[in-house]
Amino acid sequence: MTAGEVRLTRKGQATRNRIVAAAAELMFVRGVAGTSTDDVQLAAGVSPSQIYHYFGDKKDLVRAVIAHQTDAVLAGQQPLLSRLDTMEALRAWRELIVDMQRQRACEGGCPIGSLGSELAETCPEMRPDVAAGFARWEAAIRDGLRTMRARGDLRQEADPDLLALALLSAVQGGLLLTQIRRDTAALEAALDAMLDRIASLAP
């Protein structure tokens, strides 16, 4: 990931991926600070020095984890996420997100949001990485809402960009409260209220 990294063989690439995947899983559950490089080594089944062969330092690894989790979150919401341009699609997406939380017993919150909250002030240099992850998510939502407005499913006064930001905020807040309460009620209430708001903006 660092600039002048030597090139990787297929085996090296696989090992690197294994390290990132293991680190992502551990950091999702225990947080970045709560995950030691030893933990990652053990989980990935690599020897102690491997991490520093593939990553400059722990921060470098965390950066890779942020990118990995962003990809995973967006992929987990496909194909719905790229077609959020009807109320039906939005409602189906709402169900998907709520179901995902239920399946993991409301543990862990949002993989991107948790990283963001932990790193925003402690590692300011990584804040842009998290922001970029959120931007990709936001863009997908925004595209759907823009399509709705262009098609005439939303009134002209409705601002799809602001609604997308508000909807993503609702998801994040709902996920946080859901994680802390161990109950999806907050996530459902937040999403339903926001989707009802959008529905009320039909012509």
Next chain:
Amino acid sequence: MTAGEVRLTRKGQATRNRIVAAAAELMFVRGVAGTSTDDVQLAAGVSPSQIYHYFGDKKDLVRAVIAHQTDAVLAGQQPLLSRLDTMEALRAWRELIVDMQRQRACEGGCPIGSLGSELAETCPEMRPDVAAGFARWEAAIRDGLRTMRARGDLRQEADPDLLALALLSAVQGGLLLTQIRRDTAALEAALDAMLDRIASLAP
């Protein structure tokens, strides 16, 4: 704070408060894991052993910090928070929250939410403490909305309890995105959308 703690003199109480306040400030900025007991000692101007005289261990101190931050957040929103029973009051409260973030340059997010996100999985035994903090906040919002409905400012079908949960979620998500983007747009969009939703539920 622990059960069988010996009783404190006035001076002891003051020292304890100084430790909690210093720890709260540091943990708000650097996170719990990023704040060492040495840091707290220095900031509070106490000798190294003081913390363990007043608190059993670091977790005990964190518990006190959660309670302290909950009090601080609720106090900072008074007197508006206890009278959120008109749209005007809700809009004024929205301004207050946004202004507070602006004043701190969007740094730090929600004092309760940040703690919750960091501790929910790493220290499961403290999750109920955070949940209790949120519950107090939620209750204040809920009371206002219930009053609105009882007075007839909200339709009978409107569920004040769900709306309160959704509104708190919007605040939390908005604060998180605001912290990461260093821009209050997300918080404003989330709050405005949720308040518009509530306004649309007038008879």
Next chain:
DNA sequence: TCTTTTTTGGAGTTGACACTCCATTTTTGT
């Protein structure tokens, strides 16, 4: 005042964690 309890200071201990070094094995490219 005089005993008891609380508060304070500071040195010390233990363990964990990020990171390094170097030798060995495996893979690559010719």
Next chain:
DNA sequence: ACAAAAATGGAGTGTCAACTCCAAAAAAGA
């Protein structure tokens, strides 16, 4: 096959953080 480059194993290092101990000072209560 054979040099060069990459991947791996494992021992080791220095730092820092949580927590302990004990003795001295200050306050409380009688």
